[in-house]
Amino acid sequence: MPDRGAGTLGAVPLRYPDPLTPGDRIAITAPSAGVPADLRPRLDFCVQHLRRRGYDVVLGECLDGTGVVSAPAAARAAELTVLLTDPSIAAVVPPWGGELAVELLPHLDLQALAAAEPTWLVGYSDTSTLLLALTTTTGIATVHGQNLLDTPYRVPAPLASWLDVTALPTGAAFTQGPSSHHRAAGFDSWQDDPTVSDFTLDTPGTWHLLHDPTHTGTGTDTDSGHPGLEGTLRARGRLIGGCIETVSTLAGTPFGDLRHFAAEHAPEGLIVYLEAGGEEATSIARHLWRLRLAGWFKHATAVLIGRTRAPDSDGFTQRDAIRSVLGELAVPVVLDVDCGHVPPHLALINGALAELTMTTSSTTLTQHLR
Known part of the structure; x- marks a missing residue:
């Protein structure tokens, strides 16, 4: 997939903190x-x-x-x-x-x-x-x-x-991919056991393309690939994103100007990741429209949407909310990504140069700390 960034000249390098070492x-x-x-x-x-x-x-x-x-x-x-x-x-x-x-x-x-x-x-x-x-x-x-x-x-x-x-x-670079299982409902009671350190991951699932005709949205599939995908899908860009309900307040402000961020730091374009914390589907659609109208997807090479337990709205589902706002974008939109309020959690570095690769048999997300 070709880059859809803001340009190729004069990009300002991202700054990375020093690596953590014991004793820090x-x-x-x-x-x-x-x-x-x-x-x-x-x-x-x-x-x-x-x-x-x-x-x-x-x-x-x-x-x-x-x-x-x-x-x-x-x-x-x-x-x-x-x-x-x-x-x-x-x-x-x-x-x-x-x-x-x-x-x-x-x-x-x-x-x-x-x-x-x-x-x-x-x-x-x-x-x-x-x-x-x-x-x-x-x-x-x-x-x-x-x-x-x-x-x-x-x-x-x-x-x-x-x-x-x-x-x-x-x-350095590191590669992650979909977890084979996630937690479908509920949370651990830290009041009853403050030392719990093992997730209860009881439901199989993987990432899906928004327009994948083979995915019914039931969340019960175990296939790690994408049988509806022809060939290999690749997207490259700098990661940026967060919780839909909270980061949408930044749209149209100096704190959430993704067009400026892309122009200054990301000639490769942006891979935007977002996840719904808990609001119903119609509210999520409104938040996403705020982001789209503020230009958050103008330089996107892909959009990653986190798995959610947030409720639907009278037959209008969370998937409908994504489709209504992002379905017309000429970039891949990936659903059920392991980020946010449904464990387990990817580590995503805001600003890292990332490469998303999806084939009929595997999915990987590689991040470069440069």
Whole structure:
């Protein structure tokens, strides 16, 4: 497939934080929701998990879980800025997402963040609001992967943990692909067992093309290939994306200007990944239209849509929502990708040069940290 990027001259290289190594310091802060008392044992277990992996772990002040957010917006933004610009901190990982990470954006010192040596920022859900904004405005790579409270889970091959990916040297490449199984419903009760570290992956499934006539959308197939695909499908571009409900608030703002990001950093084009956290299908369609009208897919070479448990809307399904907005795009749209709110989770590096390859027998996504 030919590139559909913004040009080939004058691209500004992405900046990657140094690889994580044992002994590095990882900071924990909650830029959105904090941790309530009944989940503090899970937080403690996850901190100990990082320490057993050889990392020094420090806890920030913004972790209070008694309200919707962990602290006032200015305080959360100030702590995040301090941690991301502290040369002794190698990575910052929130406990999980929440609802109002967007409140931080007017308070972040973007000049200080851009001038500092890069630090890994990791997470998904509401955290993706900050990941995408940081990468698009500063050109610093960020990681869409497990939040802290998910980090102890063993990630099944061919997926990778964010801890393993961020330990790779700049310039390295790594390849992932569809998980053979996912969790169809429910979540582990961390209150009952704060030490759980094995996913319950009880349902087979794989990735599918939106226009694949062989896929019924039942989610019960076990085939890892694409029998309706003729030949080999390839797409190449820089990864960018996040949770549909939260990153859509960035459309049309300086924090979510993907056309500018493509022009400055991605002459190869963009592979845009998105996933629905929980809103019903008609709401997801509206969010996606906001992104499309803001030019988010203008330079896309492919669009990856995460597997979701979000509800349908009176016969209008989540697949219908995707089709209504993206069905006319002249690029491949891949469904049921392992990213977001249905475990397990791919590690996706915002800004990484990625290559998607799909054949009748296999699917791979390779990311290059350059």
